[in-house]
Amino acid sequence: MARFVFVTWDGGGNRMPTIAIARALRRRGHDVLVLGHDSQAEAYRDAGLAFTAYASARGFVLESGPRGLLRLVFDHRMADDTVSLLVEHPADVVVVDCLLVGVLDTLDRMGRRYAVLEHTLHGFLVNGMRALGAIGWVRGVRVGTARSHATPIVVASVPDLVAPFAPQPPLSAHPGAVVYAGAMTAAVAAHPTEPTVVMSLSTFRFPDLVATWQRVLDAADALDARVVATLGPAVSVAELRVPRSVEVREWMPHHELLPSASVLVGHGGHGTTLAALAHGVPVLALPLDGASDQPRVGRAVARAGVGTTLSRRSDPAVIRAAILALLADTVVHERAQRLGEAVRAFDGPARAADVLEMSVVV
Known part of the structure; x- marks a missing residue:
């Protein structure tokens, strides 16, 4: 020992x-x-x-x-x-x-x-x-x-x-x-039974966290997909206007959500991003902190063709369009699935x- x-x-x-x-x-x-x-x-x-x-x-x-x-x-x-x-x-x-x-x-x-x-x-x-x-x-x-x-x-x-x-x-x-x-999280290949978007931003209260959550939730309004938002400890649902179509969870483990996900919307945090990719799930990254690794992770995702990245200040219509594009892009999903197999190995x-x-x- x-x-x-x-x-x-x-x-x-x-x-x-x-x-x-x-x-x-x-x-x-x-x-x-x-x-x-x-x-x-x-x-x-x-x-x-x-x-x-x-x-x-x-x-x-x-x-x-x-x-x-x-x-x-x-x-x-x-x-x-x-x-x-x-x-x-x-x-x-x-x-x-x-x-x-x-x-x-x-x-x-x-x-x-x-x-x-x-x-x-x-x-x-x-x-x-x-x-x-x-x-x-x-x-x-x-x-x-x-x-x-x-x-x-x-x-x-x-x-x-x-x-x-x-x-x-x-x-x-x-x-x-x-x-x-x-990756440090248990992962399996994702097999969503319906288009499903998981939204998971930072557990730290970055200065623009609440505003970014609101833009992301506004983007999800009337989205033709199941949407699950995990708020985490840094923001409360009382601070946000949540569309009735969005399922809100205070917290939920990634290994319970990601196997049924089609797209992850996150902040470019390395752990959350890699967890999604380990499941073969494409990622939309909205970096919250320019001094951290988040912008670099977002660019790496886009460069690899397993997702995309946008400014956290993007208009909700732009965010919605990016989500819809990822849901529909079979090439991105195939790349993400191949990457997931390699990560899980x-x-x-x-x-x-x-x-x-x-x-x-x-």
Whole structure:
């Protein structure tokens, strides 16, 4: 039995990969502990995982723009809390969220064994980390060095959004190895019995979230399809005008909705987008945050021909036309179905657990 500590933060897209991989390791008999913000405690404990909160790091509050993210990336208190925890709870491998650069740098300087968990498109992060390099240098934090020493970098995604994928090398936990683990949600091929549109925007209350929801709901009015909207915790139905034809759910797991979906309307979040594509469901992305990976994910979807992307400020008539076009486009559906087959073949949590087990003995 090995001991793993996951170091994370209160982000939306990183929760499912962290939970899925941690649970896969637990099922194999390993000792797993998650360190994160106190606001995450309930979700991880409900998932059956041991959780402890940062002792001194500030609670995470999402802010628009890059300032809040930079504070998170370089927060030295998160690194201090991680080191303190490891004194009391030694680990064979520390699995660190890709955005916690300060934690990675500290562990690297100490010579501790760690892996990096990425929860978006790898290419987006590579470019982003290059940009962070100069800021990190000023702050005395090494961005690239810590990543190159990770054993390995586990990407909770796929190599591309076009199938078939290039052949993947054998699993490797050597420093700097990049391992695509695949999607972290259970998926099957979607077989809708009627045209069905699933709408699922962010669990974070971005500044334009309510207005975007209203435009999306207005677009769904009188749409000749079943429409299911999952609002999530960041917005209440009382804030919206909901057409009578739209089924509203406060929350519903993707694996319950997507097998019957024809199209997903989302915000370009990596986790939701990849979950839809894993089911073979085309995507309409309306990015809510220009500083995040959402626009990049939306462009990748459009470039791969498995959906399209629009501005979140698009007129409801434009959004409705895009939904109707996706519902009717058999070529897009065929591409999405092929991609879904390729994504499902990865068996994400098991593949991630395999390579993390390898990292214990490398």
